[in-house]
Amino acid sequence: MSVRIVITSGKGGVGKTTTTASIGVGLAQRGYKVAVMDIDTGLRNLDLLLGLENRIMYDLVDVTREKDPIPYKKALVRHRKYETLFLLPTSQVKNKDAIKPEQVDKLCKEMDKDFDYILLDSPAGIEEGFKTAIKPAQRAIIVTTPEITAVRDADKVIGELGREGIDDIKLIVTRLRPKMIEEGDMFDMRDINELLAIECIGQIPEDESVIKATNRGEPVITMEDSPAGKAYKNVVGRLFGEAIPFYKPPKESFFTRLKKLFGLL
Amino acid sequence: MLEALMKIFGKNEKPSGQVAKDRLRVVLIHDRASVSPEMMERLKNDIIKVISNYMDVRTNGIEISLANDEDSVALVANIPVKSMRHHA
Numbered sequence: 001m002s003v004r005i006v007i008t009s010g011k012g013g014v015g016k017t018t019t020t021a022s023i024g025v026g027l028a029q030r031g032y033k034v035a036v037m038d039i040d041t042g043l044r045n046l047d048l049l050l051g052l053e054n055r056i057m058y059d060l061v062d063v064t065r066e067k068d069p070i071p072y073k074k075a076l077v078r079h080r081k082y083e084t085l086f087l088l089p090t091s092q093v094k095n096k097d098a099i100k101p102e103q104v105d106k107l108c109k110e111m112d113k114d115f116d117y118i119l120l121d122s123p124a125g126i127e128e129g130f131k132t133a134i135k136p137a138q139r140a141i142i143v144t145t146p147e148i149t150a151v152r153d154a155d156k157v158i159g160e161l162g163r164e165g166i167d168d169i170k171l172i173v174t175r176l177r178p179k180m181i182e183e184g185d186m187f188d189m190r191d192i193n194e195l196l197a198i199e200c201i202g203q204i205p206e207d208e209s210v211i212k213a214t215n216r217g218e219p220v221i222t223m224e225d226s227p228a229g230k231a232y233k234n235v236v237g238r239l240f241g242e243a244i245p246f247y248k249p250p251k252e253s254f255f256t257r258l259k260k261l262f263g264l265l
Numbered sequence: 266m267l268e269a270l271m272k273i274f275g276k277n278e279k280p281s282g283q284v285a286k287d288r289l290r291v292v293l294i295h296d297r298a299s300v301s302p303e304m305m306e307r308l309k310n311d312i313i314k315v316i317s318n319y320m321d322v323r324t325n326g327i328e329i330s331l332a333n334d335e336d337s338v339a340l341v342a343n344i345p346v347k348s349m350r351h352h353a
Contacts, residue, residue, distance in 0.1 A: 148285040155293055184280025191286050195293065 006137035010153025012124030022221035026236030028085035039133040040123035051217025064103035101135035108136035146187040172202035202235035
């Protein structure tokens with residue numbers, strides 16, 4: 001039996017695929033059998049983030065097509081280092097309408113007995129590709145940045161998930177900048193909790209390591225000394241209900257305290 | 266003097282994070298309720314109809330909006346009254 005989790009966001013570029021890759025590796029590191037599935041047909045990227053782009057033979061379109069479908073096991077790409085992690089890539093040639101929600105749902109049911117976790121990496125937006133990604137899911141992880149646009153879109157997606165009957169929804173906030181938060185120029189976690197009212201399992205700081213990790217095709221969770229890598233490691237722990245405290249930025253500066261003392265803040 | 270001091274300390278305007286939060290709160294109320302501008306227009310016309318039974322209002326000065334008041338949502342109506350109607 002598998003747990004099927006969709007990673008989605010509404011807005012693009014907030015870190016859905018980065019999150020999917022890191023959680024996938026994190027679960028495999030704990031010994032679980034994991035399939036990560038790219039649903040962003042036409043704009044696939046999960047293969048690049050996992051460093052598996054040169055080993056793809058078949059894709060989601062080949063596996064789900066009506067006529068002579070390829071068995072999904074032939075399309076799965078096993079990760080060299082994390083041997084219980086498999087990628088099911090999607091097509092880079094076809095577009096998002098090439099796969100229907102029912103087809104992926106049926107495929108997930110077939111894969112159910114072979115995996116502990118199936119992670120579905122959703123495309124941005126709330127159209128067909130999004131609907132395909134959420135159809136098989138029992139749980140959802142929403143990824144957002146602390147920006148007004150991304151949080152608004154996240155709220156919309158929470159509503160859409162609710163209509164589909166998915167009520168186990170967790171939040172991951174990416175690209176947090178402690179300095180901007182301290183200066184009042186960025187939402188802090190309390191603001192976001194207040195606005196969206198769903199449980200947060202990840203606060204990922206803005207970190208150059210994320211770009212370096214993508215460059216190398218090694219998910220940032222494997223960079224254990226990096227702030228973002230540590231934060232993703234904690235996300236995986238919290239998925240299992242482990243009570244891991246969130247990282248607190250260092251105490252406010254002397255100057256901030258001085259301003260407060262004079263009642264100017 | 267105080268203003269100049271505030272400027273030095275960079276406290277002359279709201280932090281942009283707070284501005285964003287205030288804006289987003291109002292937007293989310295509309296998004297979640299899916300209150301369309303048309304519906305607001307219909308609501309406005311209905312309110313005018315009812316109030317006109319009791320007072321003479323300046324219809325082109327009416328403003329109706331949803332706003333966030335601390336922890337609750339408020340329907341805020343600003344309706345200029347020209348005169349009270351006298352009932353026979």
